[in-house]
Amino acid sequence: xxxxxxxxxxxxxxxxxxxxxxxxxxxxDLVHVLAKVTGWSWAVALGVQFSHVEWHGFxxxxxxxxxxxxxxxVSTPFSMGSRLEKGADRSDLLRKAVSRGLILFFLxxxxxxxxxxTEWEKMRYGxxxxxxxxxxxxxxxxxxxxxxxxxxxxxxxxxxxxxxFMTFYPxxxxxxxxxxxxxNPASYWDSLLIPGRLYKGIHDxxxxxxxxxxxxxxxxxxxxxxxxxxKGKSRKQKTVYLAAGGIVCLVLAVAWGTFFPINKNLWTxxxxxxxxxxxxxxxxxxxxxxxxxxxxxxxxxxxxxxxxSIVIYLIGDFVDFGFTANALFGGILSFLPEGAAKFCxxxxxxxxxxxxxxxxxxxxxxxxx
Numbered sequence: 073x074x075x076x077x078x079x080x081x082x083x084x085x086x087x088x089x090x091x092x093x094x095x096x097x098x099x100x101d102l103v104h105v106l107a108k109v110t111g112w113s114w115a116v117a118l119g120v121q122f123s124h125v126e127w128h129g130f131x132x133x134x135x136x137x138x139x140x141x142x143x144x145x146v147s148t149p150f151s152m153g154s155r156l157e158k159g160a161d162r163s164d165l166l167r168k169a170v171s172r173g174l175i176l177f178f179l180x181x182x183x184x185x186x187x188x189x190t191e192w193e194k195m196r197y198g199x200x201x202x203x204x205x206x207x208x209x210x211x212x213x214x215x216x217x218x219x220x221x222x223x224x225x226x227x228x229x230x231x232x233x234x235x236x237f238m239t240f241y242p243x244x245x246x247x248x249x250x251x252x253x254x255x256n257p258a259s260y261w262d263s264l265l266i267p268g269r270l271y272k273g274i275h276d277x278x279x280x281x282x283x284x285x286x287x288x289x290x291x292x293x294x295x296x297x298x299x300x301x302x303k304g305k306s307r308k309q310k311t312v313y314l315a316a317g318g319i320v321c322l323v324l325a326v327a328w329g330t331f332f333p334i335n336k337n338l339w340t341x342x343x344x345x346x347x348x349x350x351x352x353x354x355x356x357x358x359x360x361x362x363x364x365x366x367x368x369x370x371x372x373x374x375x376x377x378x379x380x381s382i383v384i385y386l387i388g389d390f391v392d393f394g395f396t397a398n399a400l401f402g403g404i405l406s407f408l409p410e411g412a413a414k415f416c417x418x419x420x421x422x423x424x425x426x427x428x429x430x431x432x433x434x435x436x437x438x439x440x441x
Contacts, residue, residue, distance in 0.1 A: 082300065084362035085146060087371040088354060090378025092139045095122070097377060097384050098422030100133065105418045109411030127253065128333040130346050137200055137336075138289050138347035139354065140381070144208045145293020146355065148215055149301045162216050169212035175441050176205025176382075180278075183386055195268040198278035201385070206283050211290030220298070227291045231341040234285040235332050238340070251333055251340075258282045258338055275337065282339040289339075292321075292348040296355055311360045318352030321345045376426060376433045383439045384429060393428070397421040 100122045106112075107119035121132040152165055180199025214226050238257055242248040246255030253259060253275045262270060262279035270276040299305070299313050325334060325345035334342045361367050377384060397420040405413045405420070432438070 082150070082359070082363065083368060083371060083375070084355070084358040085143060086378040087362055087374045088358040088378070089140070089143050089381055090374030090376065091358070092136055092143070093377050093381045093384055094374060095133070095136055097388075097425050098418065101418045102415070102422065105415050109414055124336065127337060128251070128335050130334045130336070130343070134336045134343075135347055135350050137203075138286075138344075139351045141204050141207060141286060141289045142293040142296070142348065142351040143355075144204060145211055145290035145295075146297040146300070148208075148212055148290075148294050149297035152212065152215065153297075153301055156216070165216050166213060169209050169216065172441050173205040173209025173212075176208075177202040179382075179386065179441075180205065183389060193268060196271060196276070197266055197268050198262075198271065198276040198280070200278060201382070203278045203283050203286055207286035208290045210287045211294060214287075214291065215294050223291060223294065227288050227295075230285055230288045230291075231344060235328075235341045238338070239332065251335065251338065253337070256338060277337045282337075285339050285341055285344050288341075288344050289348060292344070292351070296352060300359065307359075307364045311356050311364060314352050314356035314359065318349045318356060321349030321352060325349055373426070376429050379438055380429050380432050382441060383432065384425060387428075388425075391428075393421050393424045397424045400424070 103115070103122050104119050107115040123131070124133055125131055155165065156162070177199075180201030180203075181195065181197055183201060184196045184199050214223055218226065238251065240248050241257040243250065243255050243257055243260045250256060253272070258279060258281040259270075259275040261281050262276055263274065265280055266276065270279065296314060296317070299310050299317075302310070305313070322345070325342045325348075328345065329340075329342040332340055332342050334340060334346050336343055336347075362371055397417060401417065401420040405416050408416060
């Protein structure tokens with residue numbers, strides 16, 4: 073197994089990114105199939121954690137998206153910090169940040185609508201990749217042109233400003249202070265500003281307005297990256313700071329959530345803190361295990377996924393991995409009981425995807441945006 077050596081990259085970061093993407097690459101299917109075919113209470117309870125809440129609330133599956141954005145923020149001080157310290161032209165870094173953000177936005181549009189769709193008025197423009205691109209872009213611009221205090225001011229200001237806007241802006245026909253899908257300022261302004269169609273007709277969970285607080289998710293990742301890059305702190309101290317920050321965020325999220333509900337669809341300020349708190353705790357855990365204790369052999373499986381995370385997110389809509397898995401394993405699995413066959417097929421699809429990523433990994437073919 074070729075586990076990356078020291079190359080300026082944090083192995084724990086690539087591992088956590090791979091762990092995050094594992095669940096939408098097929099891990100969630102394993103959980104749901106296991107719950108369905110066995111009916112085991114713990115499996116059913118776990119399955120609930122891998123289905124998005126309908127509106128208010130928070131489950132494990134709601135963490136996957138913001139964790140990826142958070143990790144993009146963690147990478148920023150490593151990818152841009154040293155260049156800034158060496159006197160790199162900020163305009164060059166700005167061009168890089170903007171180009172990356174726009175590329176991800178357009179990849180998101182293609183993912184939603186296909187390559188050859190030209191009915192602009194019927195297309196959906198909001199997307200997961202678009203939010204990662206735009207929120208990450210603005211967070212990087214803040215990092216490039218602001219010091220630490222100013223970055224924190226942006227973080228607090230974005231969350232507070234979004235809360236004030238969502239609470240006190242009167243939606244026509246509804247009034248102010250409502251956080252329903254039909255009567256909230258984010259959905260209302262998205263319907264006015266975004267061309268094409270919204271994902272849920274009257275609301276888009278990756279809309280334009282709710283991308284604004286998502287910038288704070290990326291900024292929180294940048295703060296974590298600054299901690300990890302701080303040469304004046306020991307690795308154990310860094311772990312403690314990350315974990316303590318995570319706990320503080322969770323406490324604040326619960327408190328804020330009593331009057332500004334935790335809601336992924338609206339990316340509320342309390343949601344930013346809830347997802348950020350768990351992201352910090354996961355990063356602290358992975359950093360402690362991988363980079364402090366140096367238990368690394370187990371990381372290879374996830375690193376292969378993490379090194380091409382955008383590829384595995386995109387390619388599922390263009391390549392039928394299920395067809396390949398069925399061709400390779402369908403015959404032998406037909407001899408198993410129905411429940412076991414379904415679970416093993418879900419595992420087979422995941423294995424085929426991983427092998428595809430492994431080929432890319434072995435040949436050092438990485439999609440770098």
